Amino acid sequence: MFTPGKALLAVLALTASLLVACGDDGGGGSANELRLWHYEGPDSAMGKAWAEAIKEFEDTHPGVTVTFEEKGFEQIQKNAQMVLNSDEAPDLMEYNKGNATAGLLSKQGLLTDMSAEVTERGWDKLLSPSLQTTCKYDERGVMGGDKWFGVPNYAEYTMVYYNADLFAQHKVEIPETFDDLVAAMDEFVAAGVTPLSVGGKEYPAQQLFYQLALSKADKQWVDDLQQYKGKVDFHDEAWTYGAETFADWVKKGYIGKDSAGIDAESMGVAFMGGKFPIMVSGSWWYGRVQSTVKDFEWGTMLFPGSDMALGSSGNIWVVPEGSENKELAYDFIDITMKKANQNLLGNSGGIPVAADPAAITDEKSKELIENYQTLVDRDGLAYYPDWPVPGYYDVLVSATQKLINGSASPDEVLDELAGPYEENLANVGG
Template identity: 25%
Template sequence: MAAAGLTLSTAAHAQSLAVWDDLTFEGQSAVIQQLNKEFEAAHPGVTITRTARTFDDMKLTLKLAVSAGNGPVVTKVNQGAGDMGAMVKEGLLLPLDAYIAKYGWDKRQSDSVLARDRWSDTGQFGQGKTYGISGLGEMVGLYYNKKILDDAGIAVPNTFDDFVAALDALKAKGAVPFMIGTSKQHLALHMIAAISQAHIDAGKRATLDDLIYGRGGTWKTDGNVESAKLVQHWAKDGYFFPGFQGISSDDAVQLFVSGQGAFLISGTWYFGDMQHNPDIHFMPVPAPKGISKPMTVGGVDLAWAVTSLGKDQATQDLAGAYIDYMVSEKAAATWANAGYFPATALPADAKVTLTPLLSEGIAMWKTINANDALGHYPDWASPTMLKTIDDNSPHLLAGDQTPEAFVDALDGDYQAYLKGKK
């Protein structure tokens, strides 16, 4: 890898590489800035011109910027029909299969993970050419504050029934069962999806896979309705932190880190923040009895991709080398040392001091992958699914939309997408 990079840098001479990423949290930003400096040092004459955008800003601006010719050459892009799928369809992303072969990325990450960045020429998600690769692994799980549970005399739950009982007991004792904020970002989406998918055994995952990959199916299942019904109950009946409707997800996390709630459902991308409170731990959302291999929402973070603004081979090769460094074992060790969860396996000789939280995450990742239980983000299912969920979840939580109507809205979006594909 190093030799290839040095050869490229000699040919590249003075060159600027425009890169967009969504690594806006303070800890994440520090890591990517370090990695960019290391890449520049290994490629004399190359300057990384970095633009950091939040997830929501990236969704709003990326496709328009690339279409207009003033966007990045290398970018992070959300998987799924709404972003990567739409950009592939419009010819705004370049396939990376040649760089997968050149650098051996398929030896660093599993085929099932890489499949989340594949689109066929006919617009089929999960197959065909590969348009991205991610640097960080992601799982949506259950954060819990062990001190709050201990002080309330409540054990860490083993089953979903235990979990529900723990929430009831916390509320009865005057503690805040759930920290959540719904004014910005997507904690409500992650909560509903994580509960629903924890009720699916990996041996019966085909229905969920077909749904997310756009092969067909329906959102109108008992599991989705019951999950929406339970979350609505918690929101209406005082299980959530007071004023959650006016709190962003990021602010909710900071409140949780300060000890203002017993549980929070979200992803491993908050490990860098959560590690500052040693009482906070991470586990899968508990599964009901009888589900031996429960699904876990997740996969990988937004993928590194090369846009159509990489007009010549030299620029494309520089972009390929940059992405290679971002998913290298060295980069993985850098992320792990900062408390984050890399998608590329750590090298055997890596000198990494794992935080307790990251150790829990890595153990969970190994179990989930061994069980083939890595699930999906529901917004990947259609180009407009994220907006549909965001538009309807406030009404669900406020109690002015029934769980059945909420699920009907998701299914209406999906069926319209399927019809439009034909």
């Protein structure tokens, strides 16, 4: 996935501590400039770690300036292909991983094959096989291939965030099982409280839908969907359960009917403002919740009743094929993979891929990383629902909104998901 909270931003954050402007604002750059795009907020774990990486890069590359441009996730998601086909492309960019995004751009020749650099710099030794899957693509643009088109320096997964004070205020037990979770939501509804903070305008709602389906699925089901290893039936037990349960949660008042128009940022802000007892979303929120929430006790848990959760490597560093300063881009990636930067990321609420475990001293950060390791140990990272098909993100947003507003039945929504998937499968020869 991807990373949230910054969706639909169209600003360029020219932050003095991170940027010294040089050259003109047009396309291209110079040998003394590294043009960097990413969409992590400054208070996020990645934002903090990468700000330090920029400082270290400029300290170790005298005369070279990092020109950092902050983009919104949605902005890059929708415009990357056009930008990378122009002279506006940066030298280094954070990008979403998966067949529909990095895979598609690699197939189109818009990303640099970094295989030789990965081996030479030893990045492959730092990343587990499960994390490497989203970095490597074949000639069809399908992940799990043999060529490296991206490198992550963090990992991510989805979980349940909860407001412990709201649970205590309403005398509701913090759930340990799926049945406990349902019972808790019933108690909140009875008290006039909508249990779940949900954003249906962007990724959060579709990820909850997928998580419900995952609770009835297995790893083969995931591999069939994501890597085209077997036939996918969108009316099987898992997909049907996911769609019907999501629709039922709306009818029962667990999910607000107004959430179809709520974006990810508003969802997170509402939870952090103490307005909802539960939010199901990703570890990318963790550092921000940790630094923002001061007036109530909160915690997290893996989604109960499921061995799998959405998750993977984090978004990946990609080097556009048109980059004029590829060596500088590789040097910056290298800094983000070093122990010092990894440790900072881990202590700031992120999930590092190459930190020193003994250096992670924050207790909540330890819990975050331990839960991630639990998922890894049981092979429970199930990627994201929009990955298999180019343009599938928008299909899923629309389909999930229909479950929220009741404009389509679960069966009709599943038909809506099946069509583009089958069409894409024919195109890639899966």
